[in-house]
Amino acid sequence: MSSKKMLHLATFVVLVLGMSLTGCSKKTAMTAPQMNASEGAGVPEPLETEENGIMEGRTSGPMVPVYFAFDSSKIEGEQMQRIGINANFLKSNPNFNVRIEGNCDPRGTQEYNLALGERRALSAKKGLIALGVQPDQLTTVSFGEEKLLLLGHDEISWAQNRRDDFVLIK
Structure with missing residues (x-):
């Protein structure tokens, strides 16, 4: 086989391999609910919650999560307002239980x-x-670091993971 034919064959193989690896269709962005266990998101688990929806974090609406500073279990600033929102909801719904x-x-x-x-959850309970x-x-x-919302290694991801979630239970 001539060197010119070998070059054409090699070019063809590279193009075919390149197209098969990259694909031609439009790909959608991967979001957390679309990920599966082989992609590092963990196995979905039933939480036995009321079916009223998740609004922010893993918190059942209309309650809101409470966020914490690094290495702290103290509820500060606007996070106290969030505790107030959750307290008002629970006082208005005395038959509801929350985890x-x-x-x-x-x-x-x-x-x-x-x-x-655990200290964070107990702090919210006390509040x-x-x-x-x-x-x-x-x-x-306490789930510690087991239920991360964001898997990034940056301050925004870490800040979203430092939280208490309020989940309605049956």
Whole structure:
């Protein structure tokens, strides 16, 4: 085979391989709900929540999550207003129960983050009770770094992961 034919054949193979690897169709952006376990998002799990929708984070609407500073379980500033929103909702709905889920960003050890998530959940519970919510409406759990919303390694992602979620339970 001549060198010219070999060059054409090699070019053809490269083009075919290139097209098969890149594809020609328009691809949609991958969002968290579309990801599967093989892509690092974890396995979907049932949460036994009321079917009234998730508004922000993993919090059941119309409640809102509470966010924390790095390495802190103290509820500060506008986050106190968020506790107030949740307290008003729960006081208006005394038959509803909520699970307060403490979450952390992925920095720190697993044990440390579980303890910090617990302190965060207990801090929110204490704040809700101080505003008149009945203690028997509230349970707490710490997920530490196990339920990340954003998988990035930047301050925006970490800030979104440092939160308490308020999930209505049956």
